[in-house]
Amino acid sequence: LLSNTCLFPFTAHRCIRALKAVQTEHVVPQVYTRRSSSAPVPRITSHYTICPRDKDPRWEGVEMERFADEADVVIVGGGPAGLSAAIRLKQLANQHEKELRVCVVEKASQIGAHTLSGACLEPSALNELIPDWKDRGAPLNTKVTEDRFAILTEKYRIPVPILPGLPMNNHGNYIVRLGHFVRWLGEQAEELGVELYPGYAASEVLFHEDGSVKGIATNDVGIAKDGSPKDIFERGMELHAKVTVFGEGCHGHLAKQLYKHFNLREGCEPQTYAIGLKELWLIDEKKWRPGRVEHSVGWPLNRNTYGGSFLYHLNEGEPMVALGLVVGLDYTNPYLSPFREFQRWKHHPSVAPTLEGGSRIAYGARALNEGGFQSVPKLTFPGGALIGCSPGFMNVPKIKGTHTAMKSGMLAAEAIFSKLTDENLQSDTAGIHVPSYEESLKNSWVWKELRSVRNIRPSFHNYFGLYGGMVYTGIFYWILRGKEPWTLKHAGLDAAQLKPAKECTPIEYPKPDGKISFDLLSSVALSGTNHEHDQPPHLTLKDDSVPVAQNLAVYDGPEQRFCPAGVYEFVPLESGEGMRLQINAQNCVHCKTCDIKDPSQNINWVVPEGSGGPAYNGM
Numbered sequence: 001l002l003s004n005t006c007l008f009p010f011t012a013h014r015c016i017r018a019l020k021a022v023q024t025e026h027v028v029p030q031v032y033t034r035r036s037s038s039a040p041v042p043r044i045t046s047h048y049t050i051c052p053r054d055k056d057p058r059w060e061g062v063e064m065e066r067f068a069d070e071a072d073v074v075i076v077g078g079g080p081a082g083l084s085a086a087i088r089l090k091q092l093a094n095q096h097e098k099e100l101r102v103c104v105v106e107k108a109s110q111i112g113a114h115t116l117s118g119a120c121l122e123p124s125a126l127n128e129l130i131p132d133w134k135d136r137g138a139p140l141n142t143k144v145t146e147d148r149f150a151i152l153t154e155k156y157r158i159p160v161p162i163l164p165g166l167p168m169n170n171h172g173n174y175i176v177r178l179g180h181f182v183r184w185l186g187e188q189a190e191e192l193g194v195e196l197y198p199g200y201a202a203s204e205v206l207f208h209e210d211g212s213v214k215g216i217a218t219n220d221v222g223i224a225k226d227g228s229p230k231d232i233f234e235r236g237m238e239l240h241a242k243v244t245v246f247g248e249g250c251h252g253h254l255a256k257q258l259y260k261h262f263n264l265r266e267g268c269e270p271q272t273y274a275i276g277l278k279e280l281w282l283i284d285e286k287k288w289r290p291g292r293v294e295h296s297v298g299w300p301l302n303r304n305t306y307g308g309s310f311l312y313h314l315n316e317g318e319p320m321v322a323l324g325l326v327v328g329l330d331y332t333n334p335y336l337s338p339f340r341e342f343q344r345w346k347h348h349p350s351v352a353p354t355l356e357g358g359s360r361i362a363y364g365a366r367a368l369n370e371g372g373f374q375s376v377p378k379l380t381f382p383g384g385a386l387i388g389c390s391p392g393f394m395n396v397p398k399i400k401g402t403h404t405a406m407k408s409g410m411l412a413a414e415a416i417f418s419k420l421t422d423e424n425l426q427s428d429t430a431g432i433h434v435p436s437y438e439e440s441l442k443n444s445w446v447w448k449e450l451r452s453v454r455n456i457r458p459s460f461h462n463y464f465g466l467y468g469g470m471v472y473t474g475i476f477y478w479i480l481r482g483k484e485p486w487t488l489k490h491a492g493l494d495a496a497q498l499k500p501a502k503e504c505t506p507i508e509y510p511k512p513d514g515k516i517s518f519d520l521l522s523s524v525a526l527s528g529t530n531h532e533h534d535q536p537p538h539l540t541l542k543d544d545s546v547p548v549a550q551n552l553a554v555y556d557g558p559e560q561r562f563c564p565a566g567v568y569e570f571v572p573l574e575s576g577e578g579m580r581l582q583i584n585a586q587n588c589v590h591c592k593t594c595d596i597k598d599p600s601q602n603i604n605w606v607v608p609e610g611s612g613g614p615a616y617n618g619m
Contacts, residue, residue: 041545042573042580046227047536049606058228066217066235071101071195073416074215074241076202076254078106079115080178080402081388082247083185083194084129085409090192092417100420102194103239105218107201107590109611111186112179114249114590116278116366116619118310118322118399119178120144120170120293124445125406130188139184142175142315145291150350152298152309157350166473167397167453170293175312175322177618178402201607205254205261206238212431213383215240216254221609225534242432243416247388247409250367251592253607255390264377264386270493271371271392272457274307275593277342277564278324278365278619279523283358290315295399300344303465305331306457309345310399311354321354326399328370329494329597333504334558338593339365340509343517347510355516363526364619365564367592368401369394373447373454374490379412379438383431387412395449397456397473404446411444412437458488498599501556520566528615529565529589531608537585538608539567539594546602547581555599557581562597565589589614 045051053059073089075082086102093100108114121140126133133140147170151158162168186196203219215238222233246255251273259265294311301307306328314320325342346355369375369392376393379386387408394401415437419425427433441447455476460469476484491497512518531538541547551557552570559568565587570579590613595605 041548044544044547044581044583045537045541046225047538047540047606048223048227049604050540050542051227056227062229062233064235066238068238068240070240071103072241072420073100073102073243073245074239075102075104075245075247076216077247077249077252077388077390078104078108078111078186078196078198079182079247079249079388079405080185081390081405081409082106082245083111083182083189083409084125084406085245085247085387085413086189086194087129087185087192088410088413089417090189090194092414094192096421098421100417103241104189104194104196105200105202105216105239106196106198107607107610108613109199109615110183111196111198112181112183112618113198113615114613115179115182116276116364116614116616117178117402118276118278118312118324119176119402120310120312120400121174121176121178121181122398122400122403123172123174125403125410129406129410136188137184139180140174140176142291142313144170144173144175144293146289146293147171148292148294150294150296152296152348152350154299155349157296157348167395167456168295168399175291175293175314177314177316177322179616180618199611200237201610202248202254203236203607205244205257206240208383208430210429211382212429212433213244213258213381214431215244219607219610223535225536227536230534242420243434244384244431245409245412245416246384246386246390247405248390250369250389250392251596251605252390253605255386258381258384258386259377262378262381264381266378268377269371269374269490271369271375272490273329273367273494273593273596274326274370275329275338275365275367275562275564275591276324276326277338278322278363279360280362280619281321281323281355281358281360283319283321283354284356285319287354288319288321289313296350297466297470299348300341301327303467305333305336306460306466308399309351311351323351326368329367329562329593330491330497332497332499333507334498334501334555334599335504335506335561337507337509337561339520339523339564340507340561343512344509346516352516360518360526362617362619363523364614364616365589365591365593367596370396370457371490372396372457373450374458374487376450379441380433380435382429382433385412385416385434385437393446393450395453397453404449407444407446408441411440411446415440455484455486455488458490461491495597495599495601498555498558498597500554520564524565524587524589527565527589528617529587529613530615531586531588531612533586535609537583538606538612539583539585539588540604540606542602542604546600548579550600550602551598552579552581559594559598559603562593564591564593568594
């Protein structure tokens with residue numbers, strides 16, 4: 001197996017790494033300090049993206065050559081979009097009897113382990129991709145039978161009718177455990193001959209000399225927390241391709257670099273985001289209503305904070321519900337904690353009775369794109385393309401993005417296959433450019449759907465907030481059927497919306513009761529998240545002095561509240577004079593909220609060692 005690296009390069013690479021790990025002890029990390037312009041600052045960041053290795057004497061003489069392999073198409077991200085693209089590529093290749101090597105790299109230890117969504121799935125794209133999905137055993141077990149929507153006040157629930165034609169109507173949809181669905185998609189891909197490589201995080205975009213994308217490199221392993229090489233250091237691998245498809249999900253690490261390198265966001269508005277927090281519960285069977293879908297807006301959020309809740313009754317063989325809260329990351333009060341708002345929401349008189357006597361079995365969180373039509377960037381560039389939630393195809397009023405993500409992957413696959421099999425193929429660059437993908441997407445039902453709801457999210461930016469947005473939605477999406485002639489703009493970058501702490505009122509949150517509401521650390525434990533402790537924190541800071549000097553001083557350290565996993569803490573210095581930021585990188589659930597909401601834009605989320613992160617089971 002070890003010698004057969006041409007057929008199994010990733011497997012051999014992993015085996016060699018494991019053998020070295022057994023033979024070597026861990027290196028004890030050292031502590032260094034870095035000076036700001038005024039005073040010494042405790043060193044936090046040791047990652048090579050901030051602290052270059054070529055200037056670090058500890059890296060002198062270390063072998064840095066990487067093994068390289070080649071494929072026709074490399075897909076970064078084993079989510080709904082990436083797997084749909086892979087499946088469609090192999091369907092076309094098999095149909096036309098063409099040889100096509102398609103590789104998917106996924107940072108999670110298993111396909112689906114990092115997937116988190118509500119999720120209520122619209123099966124339109126699935127019907128196109130795999131028409132016989134029922135016969136193939138797709139885990140769509142709960143068809144929506146009942147749809148409810150309400151406005152919550154602190155003590156009351158005000159029902160709102162869901163009229164036919166409104167985006168919130170879920171007739172014909174399925175409540176799913178999206179991680180299980182993604183795992184099933186992975187099985188379908190493997191049956192077709194797609195090569196799946198879970199546990200390998202794509203950490204770097206590779207370029208040809210002409211500037212086109214050449215492929216990706218996986219992350220290095222065996223680096224100590226202080227940034228020095230361990231004895232078991234192993235360089236990552238390079239995977240080259242004619243076309244590299246990026247389907248990393250919301251706020252992808254590599255997509256951020258591509259936006260700048262190719263100026264892909266020219267002509268579109270900044271992306272806006274929300275954070276979604278979710279739990280799975282086993283409840284009393286007497287309270288179980290399989291197929292019921294409940295959504296709400298209002299309490300505990302004020303009228304000027306965008307967000308809403310969901311509570312779905314699953315039919316998975318046991319009385320289970322999925323519930324969560326989504327909070328727009330354009331909120332202004334730095335004292336707001338999305339996690340604590342979620343815990344408070346569960347005590348509402350219309351929610352708590354469902355949970356009483358039940359047991360919580362899972363917790364997780366993930367950022368999601370909310371920019372929609374106005375924020376979609378350019379999708380193609382020489383050597384690559386963006387698909388899924390990476391560029392942002394979520395239909396915000398539907399609270400759905402899986403079907404649009406899948407369709408984008410399928411359209412990209414069709415365009416790429418057509419280009420690669422064109423006998424008259426001519427390319428101006430070494431990496432092949434496929435602009436026809438963007439053209440076909442703009443002629444598809446995805447573009448039509450996103451355009452029709454383009455103004456709903458930005459309409460909430462008015463004096464009346466939630467209520468003004470609901471009135472606007474009712475007028476233009478029920479009475480006038482979405483025929484408004486204008487396109488509203490978003491408020492701007494979410495990070496820029498926070499007000500200084502002195503202008504805001506602190507929020508007093510009730511203590512968790514341990515029955516319906518819980519503390520943060522016990523919640524994170526249910527996510528199964530884990531990272532090798534002795535590695536550089538993957539939550540990197542461009543300047544280690546900023547968290548205390550700027551974020552804590554001006555905004556009262558909002559990172560200790562917007563993070564849903566307790567990664568960021570401000571603790572006293574050993575001298576007792578002043579504070580320092582402590583990053584508990586092991587807790588990270590890869591939600592990307594910190595990278596988005598940091599008011600100083602000083603945090604840069606990069607991939608940790610492969611297989612690190614949450615271990616969700618059907619989230």
